[in-house]
Amino acid sequence: MTTSKIKQAISIYNDPWEAYNDIKQFDQLTLSNVEFTTTNLCNMRCSHCAVGYTLQTKDPDPLPMNLIYQRLDEIPNLRTMSITGGEPMFSKKSINNVVKPLLKYAHQRGIYVQMNSNLTLPQDRYLEIAEYIDVMHISHNWGTIQEFAEVGFGAMKKQPPLKAKLKLYEQMLDNASTLSDQGMFVSAETMLNQNTLPHLENIHKEIVNDMKCSRHEVHPMYPADFASQLNVLSLKDMKQAIHHLLDIRDKNTWMLFGTLPIYPCINDENDQLLLERLRNEKNVTVRNDPDGRSRLNVNVFSGDVIVTDFGDENGTISNIKNDKLTDVFDAWLSTDLAKSLNCHCEAFQCLGPNVLVKNMYYPNTNFRENEITMHTEHSFQ
Numbered sequence: 001m002t003t004s005k006i007k008q009a010i011s012i013y014n015d016p017w018e019a020y021n022d023i024k025q026f027d028q029l030t031l032s033n034v035e036f037t038t039t040n041l042c043n044m045r046c047s048h049c050a051v052g053y054t055l056q057t058k059d060p061d062p063l064p065m066n067l068i069y070q071r072l073d074e075i076p077n078l079r080t081m082s083i084t085g086g087e088p089m090f091s092k093k094s095i096n097n098v099v100k101p102l103l104k105y106a107h108q109r110g111i112y113v114q115m116n117s118n119l120t121l122p123q124d125r126y127l128e129i130a131e132y133i134d135v136m137h138i139s140h141n142w143g144t145i146q147e148f149a150e151v152g153f154g155a156m157k158k159q160p161p162l163k164a165k166l167k168l169y170e171q172m173l174d175n176a177s178t179l180s181d182q183g184m185f186v187s188a189e190t191m192l193n194q195n196t197l198p199h200l201e202n203i204h205k206e207i208v209n210d211m212k213c214s215r216h217e218v219h220p221m222y223p224a225d226f227a228s229q230l231n232v233l234s235l236k237d238m239k240q241a242i243h244h245l246l247d248i249r250d251k252n253t254w255m256l257f258g259t260l261p262i263y264p265c266i267n268d269e270n271d272q273l274l275l276e277r278l279r280n281e282k283n284v285t286v287r288n289d290p291d292g293r294s295r296l297n298v299n300v301f302s303g304d305v306i307v308t309d310f311g312d313e314n315g316t317i318s319n320i321k322n323d324k325l326t327d328v329f330d331a332w333l334s335t336d337l338a339k340s341l342n343c344h345c346e347a348f349q350c351l352g353p354n355v356l357v358k359n360m361y362y363p364n365t366n367f368r369e370n371e372i373t374m375h376t377e378h379s380f381q
């Protein structure tokens, strides 16, 4: 393992999960982020959860940590680690056997850590690991408490009583504000879909004022199996929603947009005006999607490797029992699918669409052809 480095604070100028960092530093897409699925257990069952329908009631035994450490040691440019589930803080066994060892590994190596949590568990669990967490990432798609009670447990067969659900909501709000007060960087993500659209202003205000989050992340929702019950937005409604958020947001809070379906090469005046607005707004950033560009996901039980947490799109591409992650990443980049998606325009620091965005909104667009045109127009070879 390499020795610890001093980490710069996360800010609009330093987003370690931005895949373009690797282009700047290494001149190419580089494996710099590994996401670990550390548990299949969760106390909720959100309709929009990428793994909601695969959640179980008991975790299998994880792979030996030494194998996981070895695979991490083999990644020379590892900058970030993401820990996801299920709810990573739900199972004490998983916390002790997998989560804490990973957090300590990252800490020793000076790697930034994001945890994806629903923040509904007792506060002491989060306080116990606070010193190791750079970003506590939480989904917040709840325009009303009813929405939380329905969508937050949408994939659960036997529903808990309403009172129990509301208690979790209060706990989530209290955890977010207390952890933020204590200096944790809490980042709340909202999906743009038909359910959240009427409530975006309320959601934003709750994230900023009640939860005191450092960042509001906004991502369009794309149609994957796990979210088939929630309705996606048309491209037109999506763009209006983004303008609306820019109009109503608190300009002192960082708003990060990810996986936006709007690109500099799309010949649409309104798109270009919106991109221009996003570039010029105070405390707004637009992130290239890290999945498959700088990140692989590893399941700590099976060792399976996928390129996105929307695993269904591409399936398992390898297993850490057999392969080094850097080799898996290189093999992925050489596939026809990755090559068709991974365009790059330096003039806009753009790395192209992911597979879900392309399939949903641009099935007939050849981004590699657009890339050639863009490079000609903007004098890049």
Ligand code: SF4
Pocket: 263, 264, 265, 266, 343, 344, 345, 348, 350, 351, 352, 353, 367, 368, 370, 371, 372, 374
């Ligand atoms: S990188 Fe790809 S998506 Fe982005 S502007 Fe260039 S061609 Fe378009």
